[in-house]
Amino acid sequence: MQKISIDGAKFYYMLMNASNKLEQEKEYVNSLNVFPVPDGDTGTNMSLTFKAAAQEISGMRNESISEIAKKFSRGALMGARGNSGVILSQIFRGFSKGLENLHYASSGDIANAIMEGANYAYKAVMRPTEGTILTVIREAGEFAIKCEEEEIDTLLEKVCNYAEEILNKTPDMLPALKEAKVVDAGGMGMLILLKGMLDVVKYDIVDELKDVVAREHKFEAQVTEGEQQFGYCTEFIILTDNYDLDTLKTQLSEIGDSIVAVGMDDFVKIHVHTLEPGKALNLGTSLGQLTKIKIENMSEQHKHTLDMEENKSSDVALDENIETKKYGFIAVARGEGLTNIFKDLNVDRVIEGGQTMNPSTQDLIDRIDEINAETIFILPNNKNIMMAAEQAVHLSEKNIIVVPSKTIPEGIAALSIFDENGSGEENLESMIETIENVSTGSVTYAVKDTESDGREIKADDILGIVNGKIEIIGNDNLKVCCDIIDEMVDDFSELITIYYGEDCNKEDVDKMVEELEDKYPDMDIESYEGKQPLYYFIVSVE
Structure with missing residues (x-):
């Protein structure tokens, strides 16, 4: 039987099956992370983003392709997590554009949708990097346009085969992939989704989204x-x-x-x-x-709110009757100690997140809506949250400024010099200048065997990372912490700040700090209990 067009129901099941497939394979996608640290969450972010979109169209199998694509795109936009999730949301925003005003889609329409997905994704990234999901979707789109296959299952099968060929070439495009002996994780996630869509057309699969948590709608009958x-x-x-x-x-x-x-x-x-x-x-x-x-x-x-104030907690619901203040702040952090530090720096809302736990665009918008301020600053404190924060800016009517803080120490340093009397633009400029003077290090463990800069790394090795690069490989987290500080300190350094995690012993940390004070008598050394998971230490040198 020829399959030269698909209707809304078929497209619906294509998206549902693709979501289920990626959910099943997300840990494999996570394992393709180049860095052997416990924050390889590309698969998780892509799956959560896609599942949020799939939940939005739940029950819409009888709608047109155009309507399903529109609502799916909106769900992906609001549910986007991490940079990979934001890029994925833009790909399906392009899909929606390519399927606009259609009740049925031909193979040519599907090819055009894939190409539009690539176009939107490239527009969303300031400096596109080849050898990533961007390359895979662009090459897939260009191939699909040239393919001119009439039957949709044949088209998608050829597109998937070609996309897999391109994916396998990504290590030749990015040296880091070749050294780690992996293909691009985002590209693999995209291939899994395309194959999930293909299977529905090819085998007439009828599948609903698995493990869907019902959305809660809270209604009150009357105003008393x-x-x-x-x-x-x-x-x-x-x-x-x-x-x-x-x-x-x-x-x-x-x-x-x-x-x-x-x-x-x-x-x-x-x-x-x-x-x-x-x-x-x-x-x-x-x-x-x-x-x-x-x-x-x-x-x-x-x-x-009143109950929480009695408990001296700032995690309260918003009372909009209070006077609008000039500035509000949102920060992303994980760990009770780090959260308290940000609250002490007058941050209104601290979103629990960071490595392995990226908040969605909707999470950020929800916190924005809770703050009654003329200007709200968002401090992502993680490079993988930056794009979701920027996306939230475009979806909010409020005046939002994203501070480009990629680490916890950068966020803390930026807040410490904030001037309530300055303008938003002046403060952003000062915060960026401060961030540029912060060197960040961290100590964690390897989650897999791999290589980095020609050095062999075994699972469970202790890794010392300085400004995003693995500098030290050892077996003692305290010694590795001291070693990365040695790497970070230079003749202009004045302050060392150490945030120790939930797996650290305070007495051991205090002893280490004493040794550092003897070694660097002219520097101020501070330590704080961050209680962050996964990372034994987060260190800054200024």
Whole structure:
């Protein structure tokens, strides 16, 4: 039987099966990480991103290809985690563009969608690197356009075979891949997804998303007298490309305040505080379908806030009735001690995350919505969170500034020089200058056997990393920590700061600090209990 077109149901099952396949293979994709450290999370980030998108289309098998692709793209955009997840979300944003206004798709339409996916992905990356997922999807798209196969299963099979050939060549494009004897992890993830889509067309697989956690929609029936002081925090997304933001804001202002309305291609994200959430929802349904509905009783939030204040905790729900402050801060960190350090530096919200645990774009937007400030700074403190933070900027109406902090010490140093009296731009400039003067080191363990710069590394070896490069290989975390400090200190160094992890003994750390003080009598040496997992030590030299 010829398969020269697919309908919405077939496309739906293609996406569902692809998601399940990547979930099954994510640990294998993780294992392809070049660095042998416990933060190889490309497979996890891609799978979580794709699964978030698949959850968005759950039950939409009877819709058109165009509608499914649109909603899938939105789900990927909001659920994107890590740089690989953000790139993946852009690939499927391009897919959606290529399948626009289609009820059925031919092989030519699918080829065009793959090519559009590559185009969008390249636009999203400031300095594209060949030998990565970008190369795999671009080559796949160019091949698909030239292929001119009429049957979709034949097209996809040839595209998958060609993409695999390109993937196997990635070590020749990136020396780090060749040395580690692996292919690109993101490219492998993309190939798994393409093969998952192919299998549905080829074998008529009918598969739903596995292990889906049902989305919770919180509704309150009425506004009682005791609730009128605060009302309801109402959030939802309107699926429409026919809207006028100014008119929408004016209409919302008639029923509430604290209004945020953000438009993005074919949807609008709404946030409003109102005594009548039903009216806000009716306004939304007059423009299009609603999704991501969340209605919360702010009286309960306020009570929670008061309870938490009694416990001297800053993790409280937002009371928008407080005066808008000039600056707000969001930081990403993992470990109780590091979290407390950021809170002591006046950070409003600390998102638990970092290595192996990258927050999604939606996580960042949720925290942005909780802060009542004119300008909000985001400190990712991890290079793999930077793209999700930048994506959140485009999805928020608030004035957001992303500080390019790629490590915890960079984020702490940047906050320590913040000037409340300066402008946002002036502070960003000062923070960047400060970051450039911070050298970061870390001590962790190897998760696999590999090679680095011609040196053999065995699983469980202790690794000393300085500014992203493995400098020391040893078997004692304290000695490796001292060794990387020796590497980092120069004639201009003034301050050594050590953050020790949850697996470190305080007495041993104190003894090490004493030895360092004897070795570097002219330098200030500070140590803090970071309680971070995976990394015995995070060190900065300034």
